[in-house]
Amino acid sequence: MTILFVILILCIAVLGGVLVVFDSWNDRLWKENRALRKELERVKRADGEWQGTADGYADGKLVFDEWACSECGYEIETDDPDELPAFCPSCGAKMDC
Numbered sequence: 577m578t579i580l581f582v583i584l585i586l587c588i589a590v591l592g593g594v595l596v597v598f599d600s601w602n603d604r605l606w607k608e609n610r611a612l613r614k615e616l617e618r619v620k621r622a623d624g625e626w627q628g629t630a631d632g633y634a635d636g637k638l639v640f641d642e643w644a645c646s647e648c649g650y651e652i653e654t655d656d657p658d659e660l661p662a663f664c665p666s667c668g669a670k671m672d673c
């Protein structure tokens with residue numbers, strides 16, 4: 577009888593320890609989930625545009641060869657606007673085409 581009681585107490589103690597570990601993991605996962613949701617909402621909201629800077633003319637038209645993200649200022653050099661990415665590589669803002 578006494579040995580069964582000791583085994584029962586040990587099982588309860590082990591189970592309690594396991595529950596504490598799972599509770600800790602659960603808290604950490606909730607915090608990470610909340611942080612990821614906030615980041616996702618920030619990225620979804622951030623619509624930007626490539627703002628071009630021209631330094632010369634070709635065929636009477638301005639040639640834009642430096643582009644900056646309107647959200648974070650990340651710069652890309654290209655004279656072909658079709659090469660500009662749909663999303664800013666730095667902040668992830670979706671760029672208006």
Ligand SMILES: [Zn+2]
Nearest residue numbers: 645648664667
């Ligand atoms: Zn950006």
